[in-house]
Amino acid sequence: MQYLEPNNDYRSSTLRKDTELSADKLKADAEKHYDDCYHDYLFAWCNKENLALHYGYWDKNTKSHHQALINKNQVLYDLANISPTDHVLDAGCGIGGSSIWMAKQHGNQMTAITISRQQTEYAAQHAKRQGVADKTDFQVSDFCATPFQDESFDVIWGLESVCHALNKGEFLKEAFRLLRPGGKIVICDGFITRREFSDDEWQDIVTCLNGWAVPNLCSRDEFTQLLEQKHFSNILYKDITAETLPSADYMFKVAKRLKPVQMLTQWLGLRSKAQTANFKVGIAQHRLFTDQLVEYGIFTAIKP
Secondary structure, three states: OEEEOOOOOOOHHHHHOOOOOHEEEEEEEEHHHHHHHHHHHHOOOOOOOOOOOOOOOOOOOOHHHHHHHHHHHHHHHHHHOOOOOOOOEEEEOOOOOOHHHHHHHOOOOEEEEOOOOOHHHHHHHHHHOOOOOHHHHEEOOEEOOOOOOOOOOOEEEOOOOOOOOOOOHHHHHHHHHEEEEEEEEEEEEEEOOOOEEEEHHHHHHHHHHHOOOOOOEEEHHHHHHHHHHHHOOEEEEEEEEHHHHHHHHHHHHHHHHHHHHHHHHOOHHHOOOHHHHHHHHHHHHHHHOOOOOOEEEEEEEOOO
16 A cells, blocks of 8 residues: 655656655756646647636536636636735746736736746736736746745635645745735645555556646645644635546546557657656546545635
8 A cells, every 4th residue: 555645745756866856856847847848738738818727617508628727717716706906826827827817807916926937938928918918927936935025915826736835834824924814815726535545546646746746635634724724714615526527537538639649759759758747647637536536626715
């Protein structure tokens, strides 16, 4: 049996020379993943309108993958009861999808951070193209140690980004510092349903951690306790696993369809290790959902 404990890096050495990485090297590893896979995401998952590096939200009215990706932003926005006058920090903004959407659809002033300078450049270009450059500010920063002053934001937004923190509690401590009294945090991510896995299950767990540059995962109860320890109140959780499963199915089908292309380009030496690992996730992540090794949900909480 294998055990996934909090605050440890469980990625295998297949993507890196060292089995133990410093915090700076962990960040560099994640940065390389997203920089290498930028065009893969645009080709196989998102587009230049939604710019979404996350799962979609499928309700009974959803007709397309693109719509599901956009739905996710609105679901988080509504659950956190965000208003257009709120100053939002997009913590782990990727290529700017959620920030651009909030600025464009609701007029929010957005500050968005990522550890990848390349991502900030892409995001700024996309924001300019979509006419919201004046409402979006993309910066390079670690969301566990930002340069911003205390009580700078009304909302902290973390859409499939907090999983990249080695210690999730450090992110929540920083988020609490940055929020104004009465400010809100909204976190959407995958959470493991147990700590013990068979050797076979472990292979798919590690494939997903490797492929998405994620060191570990929390359980729902553990994340609730962390929010409580960091003094958040009004903690709510919404399980949206059922609404996420169609996205997991879609990713699995895309990966299966692209497997011959992946194998050929990998054999020709045209794929980086990060790109190959990212491809493998498309297949492995499906089992994590279908075998209920993970659940997927949204946390909201308030700074008193």
